Amino acid sequence: MKALLTFLPLFRQRSGALLLALTLSLITLVAGVFLLGTSGWFITATALTTAGLGFNLFVPSAMVRGLSFVRILARYGERLVGHNATLKLLSDLRGWLFARLFPRFPLPDRSLRHGDLVSRLTADVDALDTAFLVAIGPLVSAIVVGGAMTAILTWLLPAAALPYGLALAAAALGVPATMVLVTRQAGRDSVAAQAELRMGVLDGVHGHGDLVLLGALGTAAQAFSETSSEARRLRLRLGAVTSLGNLAVQALAALALVGTLWAGLSGLDAGMVDGPVMAGLLLAVLGSFEITGLIVRSTSKATQAMAAAERLVALAEQPMPVDEPGHPLPIPVQGTIALDRISFAYPGLPAVLHDLSLTVAPGERIAITGPSGSGKSTLLRLLLRLADPQAGSITIGGTALPQLGSTTIHAHMALLSQDSPVFIDTIRNNLLIGRAEASDADLWAALAQAQLDEHVRALPKGLDTILGESGRTLSAGQARRLCLARALLSNAPVLLLDEPTNALDRDTEEAFFKVLATATQGRTVIMVTHAAIPEGTVDRVLTMENGVLG
Ligand SMILES: Nc1ncnc2c1ncn2[C@@H]1O[C@H](COP(=O)(O)OP(=O)(O)OP(=O)(O)O)[C@@H](O)[C@H]1O
DSSP: HHHHHTTTTHHHHTHHHHHHHHHHHHHHHHHHHHHHHHHHHHHHHHHOSSOTTSOOOHHHHHHHHHHHHHHHOOOOOOHHHHHHHHHHHHHHHHHHHHHHHHHHHOOOOOOOOOHHHHHIIIIIHHHHHHHHIIIHHHHHHHHHHHHHHHHHHHHOHHHHHHHHHHHHIIIIIHHHHHHHHHHHHHHHHHOOOOOOHHHHHHEEEEEEEHHHHTTOHHHHHHHHHHHHHHHHHHHHHHHHHHHHHHHHHHHHHHHHHHHHHHHHHHHHHHSSSOOOHHHHHHHHHHHTTTHHHHHHHHHHHHHHHHHHHHHHHHHHTTTTTOOOSSSOOOOOOTTTTTEEEEEEOTTTEEEEEEEEEEEEOTTOOOEEEEESSHHHHHHHHHTTTSSOOOOEEETTTTTTTGGGGGHHHHHHHEEEEETTTOOBBHHHHHHTOOOTTTHHHHHHHHHHHHTTTHHHHSSGGGOOOOOOGGGGTTHHHHHHHHHHHHHHHHHOEEEEESTTTTOOHHHHHHHHHHHHHHTTTSEEEEEEESSSSOOSSSSSEEEEEEEEEO
8 A cells, every 4th residue: 555655646646637537436426326316216206196297297307317417428527537547647657667767777687587577567557557447436436425325314314324324334445445454465466476477478488499499398388387377366366355345245235225224114104204205215325335346346456456556666666776966067078988996796796897997098999808707798887887886986087977967978978788679660760769860871871880781771661671579570690780880870979889799790790890990980989899809990909807807
């Protein structure tokens, strides 16, 4: 519940539309209760008026028609306004979440599986749609209408007021509260099991080829089917509790009805009410319980919404990896990059970089080679200030990185990382991410520098060719060259290239190194590579071994 309260400011932003939906939901319920009450009173009164002549048929029949219309229109309006507000609320929530995630997860977080993140960003956000539509709205309506109905009974049939009020309170509040208590853990486990299932599907799809070739498909299928059985068991449990809740609510409605009938018959004998009023009250009591069924059905969803909210808040409240400066300084465009005796360790792990110093002059091109896992990519991440070293300092033109805003640093240094993505979009749009205002001539020039222009020219739609998921319509080497072209296209004065020739054949690699000097003319280049670098490609080649540069 506390986690749901975190989203209160977002609810507040949409409070106008939500209040309108709530008012319409109230009107629907009130119209329904009055419709049943008036109909009961009308039918009974007509039956009892034998002469028929002295009874005014028009007012009550007009009321019945009018109330039916009000109910239909209010229900339609409530659905329209409520769903619209909820969908906007969910999109606000996604925006809120993404804004928190981007600065919190600049480094690939090894504790969070890709599928889990997808699950949280999709299913968990969607689970929150129930929070207003099927939980808060009906609950408020039930309390208001129940209170009004209790007041009417206190006025017309006092003996029925207390049993009715208690039964309605138990149905609208007691039963759902008990259900929440009973299903809290199952709801949480169910959300986790469904997330686990989604992760299983993603892992299975991505790793399908390897699972088949390694003969491990059976084991993977077995693990998946166990998770699936667990998810099914939890769903059944939640379903069973919802059914019991429904049963309890029906029983309470029946009790309230019997109580009102009993009090009504005594009232009839005592002349407190007449027959038509009593019939009207009985049906109105029945109508007021309509909403409690909806509350119960939504309660099991509400427990899952609470669990989803907890998972989302846990993600959004991860500590920030670096602190942004209060008053960021401007970055010196042609500043020397200097790392002075830095040491760095990932949280809870042994140090990766030890007492490392490096100076790169503006316009200088350096290459860093060294064994896998020696800390080369980590060094590039520190330059981008995705994390701060535990000791030592990194400066650009004498200004320490923590004094510069992250946006400024990222505009100053373009990164081609080992896992730079290709987006499901056109080649043009994939490139324009590097420089939004680039002309077609700029795009072709960048493609030529990355040795991809010939391939793109041969495509029937050229730059407007749509690339499949993760660039699947390209070979691994072509996808890599597209990312390289994107990095080259950027205006950043510093280029950080992490294995730029990864997945390129020897000829393309050589050709790339040949054009690197001209393609990066006037820019500083820090390149991490395992490839053999031809003479003259870079100004200096350094070797990293166990976090120390030599
Ligand atoms: N996000 C991370 N969380 C925890 N440990 C990490 C993380 N990224 C890298 N490491 C660890 O830090 C060490 C250095 O990794 P890094 O990627 O910097 O090496 P590298 O020299 O670039 O290797 P390669 O040449 O294989 O890309 C490795 O032991 C790696 O397991």
